Amino acid sequence: MLPFRFIHAADLHLDTPFSGMSGVPEQLRQYLQGSTFAALGGLVDLAISEEVDFIVISGDVYDASESSLRAQLRLREAWERLGQHGIPVYVIHGNHDPLNSRRLRLAHPPHVTIFGAKVESINATRRSDGETVAVVSGISYPSAAVMENTSLQFRRDLASKLYHIGLLHANVDGQEGHDAYSPCSLRDLQNTGYDYWALGHIHKRQVLSQSPWIIYPGNIQGRSLKETGPKGCYVVDVGENGEANPIFHELDHVRWSEIEISIERLLTEEDWKEAVEEQIEELRENSVGRLQVVRITFTGRGPLHSLLQSGRESGELLQELRRRENVRLQGSENGVGSLGSIVWLAGVKVATGMDIDTSTLLQEDSFLGELFRLSARAEGDIELLDSIVESALAPLMDNSTLRGLLKEEGANSNTKLELLRRAQELASSLLVEVDSRGGMGQ
Known part of the structure; x- marks a missing residue:
């Protein structure tokens, strides 16, 4: 097998509006709104400096289905720079920028391949000598909500000795906080026989497997306090023995x-x-x-x-x-x-x-002591936590607006734990205040 190098990026979300932040000076606001484009420029710079053979991008290039003309022009500019250095790009579209998006469609340069709504494969070559080094396969979202397991459409060509790379925008093993689009399991991906799965959709950087490599690079630029920490892409070196070495590079x-x-x-x-x-x-x-x-x-x-x-x-x-x-x-x-x-x-x-001394309180035979003991048990018992939170919120469920908000905000265990802790502190503050006035005893 011939050695080669490629970049795996995903979730560019170009032209994210960054709405909802208050009190931000105009200069900072403009910088925020341009940050996804700046990260894209960094991606191109990295590809050129690292002399990669090609780039794969695993969905959500644009932030919205009706992408702005500005976003398309900036992307076209990036494609052209890569083309000047002979770097091909292989792209799939995800739920934010499906193929049926209503937008002005600028033509892509010939070195940019956009995969269609069915799995397609293309041979990728090494820039230095034009030798074929890998098979790149991918599938784009035809519409915004893809609920079927599209990973089942991928199958390795068993007769080929080339390195196989799969591009998929999917939720693997039902990760919390993300829509269950193109749902699949880790086992589904492993069973395909592919050597590297270039995933997109989950914005948290994760290496799900090393044999084969199954990686979420995360998005290239964080866009809110829900997307903290370094953001970027992977530069992947594949050796003569087929062993890959993915290295993360910051772009944000x-x-x-x-x-x-x-x-x-x-x-x-x-x-x-x-x-x-x-x-x-x-x-x-x-x-x-x-x-x-x-x-x-x-x-x-x-x-x-x-x-x-x-x-x-x-x-x-x-x-x-x-x-x-x-x-x-x-x-x-x-x-x-x-x-x-x-x-x-x-x-x-x-x-x-x-x-207060919580260790002493946990041993205390008092109402407050029992409150803290119940809270401590609930933190280690998901069923008990669910029961407490659901019981406490039940009176609010008759209001449709509140019911929708509660379902949205209280869906995961971390949110429920935070609600429990805040309730515990509020209750203890009130109880201690009453106790200090002599209105409550043991």
């Missing part, structure tokens, strides 16, 4: 982060303010030229809990930190070039607890 120009600050050792408001400022400066030092968008969650138990519960202090600190970043932005001589030093605070969240 905006890094979304969730950080936690515990109040356990913070005794005063000054301690609290300094802890926040230290975290902001640490993020700034490690930004490597990327705009940082951050949400801070305050956790732990301590004397500042009651102060933070009102939300006033954290809200005022949020506004002050935003003001400082705005001053930093406006005072820069380089304008947009300064955005790599900006740490924009998207919000704060208070998930603190009362300054």
Whole structure:
């Protein structure tokens, strides 16, 4: 087998609108809206510098089915740059940009292959000598919602000794938080005999298997606080023995982060303010030229809990930190070039607890002790957790609007755990307050 190198990317979501963020200066807003295009440019730069033989893109090139002309022109520009360096591109379309999308269709250059609504295969060659090195197969979504297991249409050509790469936009093993489009199992993919599965649809980077390689690269640019951490693509080297070595490369120009600050050792408001400022400066030092968008969650138990519960202090600190970043932005001589030093605070969240000894309370024969013991059991027992949450929310289910919101927000176990913990803290705060006034005993 001849050695070769390719890039696996997915979920470009070009021209994402980034709606829903408030209080953002116009300069930052424009930078956010251009970040998917900047990541695309980085993908092209990487392909050229790494001298890859070809690129595979596993769906959702555009963010919306009615993609903007701007998105199509920027993509065409990227294709042309790759063509100038002799780098072919193999693309499938997903649920965000299905084949039946209503949009002006610009012609693709001849070195760009768009797979159709049935599995198609094409021989990929090595740029240096034109030798065939791999079989690339893929299938695009004909419409936005594909509910069948399309992985069953893939079958390796057993007579071929070439490396086989499959492009699929799918939800493998029913991952939470994503539509169950083109649902399949890990076993389905392994049974096809393919050497590498280039997946798309799930925006969290994951290596599901190494034999064969089955990989979600995630999207190339995070778009909200639901998509935190480094975003990018894989450069994959395939050796003469057929062994692959995928290496992740960061492409994002905006890094979304969730950080936690515990109040356990913070005794005063000054301690609290300094802890926040230290975290902001640490993020700034490690930004490597990327705009940082951050949400801070305050956790732990301590004397500042009651102060933070009102939300006033954290809200005022949020506004002050935003003001400082705005001053930093406006005072820069380089304008947009300064955005790599900006740490924009998207919000704060208070998930603190009362300054009480929970280990002692768990042993205490009291109503509050029983409350904490029940909560502790529910955290390790999904059925009990479901029962508690469903029972508590039952009175709200008669309202259709609330019912829809609750079903949407409370569908996964993490959300239910958060609801349980917040209820526990609220109840304990009220109980201790009543107890302190002499209105409640053991």
